[in-house]
Amino acid sequence: MCFQRLNHFPLFLTFFLLFHHATPNPIKTVVVMVMENRSFDHMLGWMKRLNPAINGVTGSESNPLSVTDPNSKRFFFKDQAHYVDPDPGHSFQAIREQIFGSNDTSANPPPMNGFAQQAFSMDNTSRMSENVMNGFLPDLLPVYKTLVSEFAVFDRFLSFVLFLTPSNACEHLWIIYSWLVRWFASVPASTQPNRLFVHSATSGGATSNVAAKLAAGYPQQTIFDSVYDAGLDFGIYYQNIPATLFYRNLRKLKYVLKFHPYDLSFKQHAKEGKLPSYTVVEQRYMDTKVFPANDDHPSHDVYQGQKFVKEVYETLRASPQWNQTLFLITYDEHGGFYDHVPTPARGVPSPDGIMGPEPFNFTFNRLGVRVPTIAISPWIQKGTVVHGPNGSPTPTSEYEHSSISATVKKLFNLPSFLTKRDAWAGTFEGIVQTRTEPRTNCPGGKGTFYLSDLSFVLCQNTKRRQLRASYTQLARANLQNKSQTAEWIVKNCIAAALNPVSVAPVHSVDSLPRREPKLGKRMFCSEDTLKLSLETLKKLPTPVKIREGGPNEDAQMSEFQQELIQLAAVLKGDNILTSFPGKIGKDMTVKQGKDYMDDAVRRFFEAGRYAKKMGVNEEHIVQMKPSLTTRSSKSSNRNP
Numbered sequence: 001m002c003f004q005r006l007n008h009f010p011l012f013l014t015f016f017l018l019f020h021h022a023t024p025n026p027i028k029t030v031v032v033m034v035m036e037n038r039s040f041d042h043m044l045g046w047m048k049r050l051n052p053a054i055n056g057v058t059g060s061e062s063n064p065l066s067v068t069d070p071n072s073k074r075f076f077f078k079d080q081a082h083y084v085d086p087d088p089g090h091s092f093q094a095i096r097e098q099i100f101g102s103n104d105t106s107a108n109p110p111p112m113n114g115f116a117q118q119a120f121s122m123d124n125t126s127r128m129s130e131n132v133m134n135g136f137l138p139d140l141l142p143v144y145k146t147l148v149s150e151f152a153v154f155d156r157f158l159s160f161v162l163f164l165t166p167s168n169a170c171e172h173l174w175i176i177y178s179w180l181v182r183w184f185a186s187v188p189a190s191t192q193p194n195r196l197f198v199h200s201a202t203s204g205g206a207t208s209n210v211a212a213k214l215a216a217g218y219p220q221q222t223i224f225d226s227v228y229d230a231g232l233d234f235g236i237y238y239q240n241i242p243a244t245l246f247y248r249n250l251r252k253l254k255y256v257l258k259f260h261p262y263d264l265s266f267k268q269h270a271k272e273g274k275l276p277s278y279t280v281v282e283q284r285y286m287d288t289k290v291f292p293a294n295d296d297h298p299s300h301d302v303y304q305g306q307k308f309v310k311e312v313y314e315t316l317r318a319s320p321q322w323n324q325t326l327f328l329i330t331y332d333e334h335g336g337f338y339d340h341v342p343t344p345a346r347g348v349p350s351p352d353g354i355m356g357p358e359p360f361n362f363t364f365n366r367l368g369v370r371v372p373t374i375a376i377s378p379w380i381q382k383g384t385v386v387h388g389p390n391g392s393p394t395p396t397s398e399y400e401h402s403s404i405s406a407t408v409k410k411l412f413n414l415p416s417f418l419t420k421r422d423a424w425a426g427t428f429e430g431i432v433q434t435r436t437e438p439r440t441n442c443p444g445g446k447g448t449f450y451l452s453d454l455s456f457v458l459c460q461n462t463k464r465r466q467l468r469a470s471y472t473q474l475a476r477a478n479l480q481n482k483s484q485t486a487e488w489i490v491k492n493c494i495a496a497a498l499n500p501v502s503v504a505p506v507h508s509v510d511s512l513p514r515r516e517p518k519l520g521k522r523m524f525c526s527e528d529t530l531k532l533s534l535e536t537l538k539k540l541p542t543p544v545k546i547r548e549g550g551p552n553e554d555a556q557m558s559e560f561q562q563e564l565i566q567l568a569a570v571l572k573g574d575n576i577l578t579s580f581p582g583k584i585g586k587d588m589t590v591k592q593g594k595d596y597m598d599d600a601v602r603r604f605f606e607a608g609r610y611a612k613k614m615g616v617n618e619e620h621i622v623q624m625k626p627s628l629t630t631r632s633s634k635s636s637n638r639n640p
């Protein structure tokens, strides 16, 4: 058995949190990462097995094949999610059917019963229905499994029961400490409208991915502009192409130097403590053999996504800026996968009064399906639970993508909201305002540990039972000898971990103290070898490959990838060609598309840097010509 830290402490903390936000804002850097197309239940639903407070699934959730047939075959939610291909439906109509089971949107709360039926309409072999009614086992997503345990997950319920449940597994010991609130996609629609909401709190009326408009660029004010106007810095670390260039403003010359190739710059800037106030990390959207996509978009391997999250986390963790960083990972939309939490369908304001296109004339009065969101910061209290924005700032407020700009506005004291939507969205700056100093025991750290974290380390190991035994015995030995140094314990725990046979059998676990032993709080490891082994152990777990075989780089490009190609065409000046937009990219394979993008992006930024040097008006956007010459045009009169 492990030591139980506890019992009423977290309860007290929750209370404290709601009414007392005393600590001033410690966050100077917000890092945002938007993954692709997965629902909360699909990714994190089964984490409920590790922590009952997570509003996930039990397996009793089901959807009928036909909503109108009471005797219909039912699909129960399973834990067999693995590699998913093809892509389930996530158009406006498809999502309406998933949420309401029909075209009638009057039900409140929505029954969330049309996922299997909608999938069946796309693939009548039932394979897709099974796919959308499935979630990942936590062990397949080991990085999230750890992050969920250490930091905030935006989910729903506050569970008092949790803290009173005795835990006799080490996993429970550490998994218990997390934040739980709920977070929805901003629009019940596909990728791009939701991605637009993330940094601008509106999609400018878009309810689908409109390639021509995306290529021309959406004109609204973004959080990047607000941050910049307030004299703060922002930066976008891109891989194939920055999808943030779908915001027209970001193409302006004044922002050219805000874009950095991830591979060359991200680790370097983090190491030098130079990450900007608002930092966006973009994935590889193109799946090639040498550089597999890591955006979690089906059919890409989530293993790559896990590796990427781990890399970004560990980079931030090692940065001198770590103590002032808040790292957010969210998913743009649910990608057609089932989620059991009814999407809020009342009291949601239109951001800007712009109505969606016919035939739906959507007024942006409903949110999308719940998606996974994880907040990470050393300022987030391990052991605190919060549920939803709690009627603030309005009684109907929820967490959704606009909560990012709303929270950034508060953290950075920006003068105004972007739209009515971020003015309404719940903010979560409270989660970083309860501690008086940052945690020093986050995974991936160096040298300083709490005893409870050591159990985490050791429990990660395969020989769990023995290791737990060794650990508890050592801890117990220490309790009996107050002068035992912490270093000694750590060293011996490691020795025990590496060679469990060398320690004597454990005493009855029942005789162990119920509380974490008090060891004078911290333990410092001075020996280099010890540090090394601890560091290795303390890294986030290494994910394993899920997809068999590698990327098919000769495949045709997906819709999303074609939108990116059209963006690349605009950057490169090929949009003047008669083949634009319809034909551009249609005949390209994924590999060719990637090469085309790489070239377009490189040229666009090169030309931008040159124009900037030449003193061209910074409000302008560089317009390339297919002939490779460069001219600058006023930003307002370009493109169809």
Ligand SMILES: *[C@@H]1O[C@H](CO)[C@@H](O)[C@H](O)[C@H]1NC(C)=O
Pocket (backbone or CB within 6 Å): 093, 102, 103
């Ligand atoms: C829902 O609307 C679509 C068109 O948007 C139509 O094709 C479909 O038949 C309708 N379904 C039902 C159940 O009315």
Ligand SMILES: *[C@@H]1O[C@H](CO)[C@@H](O)[C@H](O)[C@H]1NC(C)=O
Pocket (backbone or CB within 6 Å): 124, 125
């Ligand atoms: C599936 O669709 C095919 C072709 O549209 C049809 O021939 C077949 O009968 C359908 N199967 C089921 C189970 O509905």
Ligand SMILES: *[C@@H]1O[C@H](CO)[C@@H](O)[C@H](O)[C@H]1NC(C)=O
Pocket (backbone or CB within 6 Å): 036, 037, 086, 087, 088, 090, 190, 191, 192, 209, 297, 298, 299, 335, 558, 559, 560, 561
């Ligand atoms: C995810 O979103 C993009 C954009 O809507 C779309 O093209 C894609 O098909 C969606 N689903 C998947 C699995 O990609």
Ligand SMILES: *[C@@H]1O[C@H](CO)[C@@H](O)[C@H](O)[C@H]1NC(C)=O
Pocket (backbone or CB within 6 Å): 319, 320, 321, 322, 323, 437, 438, 439, 440
């Ligand atoms: C972060 O803060 C902790 C606690 O104050 C301190 O021990 C640690 O050295 C700091 N880390 C960095 C990178 O500044």
Ligand SMILES: *[C@@H]1O[C@H](CO)[C@@H](O)[C@H](O)[C@H]1NC(C)=O
Pocket (backbone or CB within 6 Å): 358, 359, 360, 361
């Ligand atoms: C949508 O709006 C258009 C133009 O405002 C109108 O002609 C049409 O009837 C509306 N459609 C619906 C379904 O309300």
Ligand SMILES: *[C@@H]1O[C@H](CO)[C@@H](O)[C@H](O)[C@H]1NC(C)=O
Pocket (backbone or CB within 6 Å): 481, 482, 483, 484, 485, 488
């Ligand atoms: C307690 O620990 C100290 C430091 O490791 C050691 O020198 C001492 O012998 C121990 N005492 C007993 C009774 O084990």
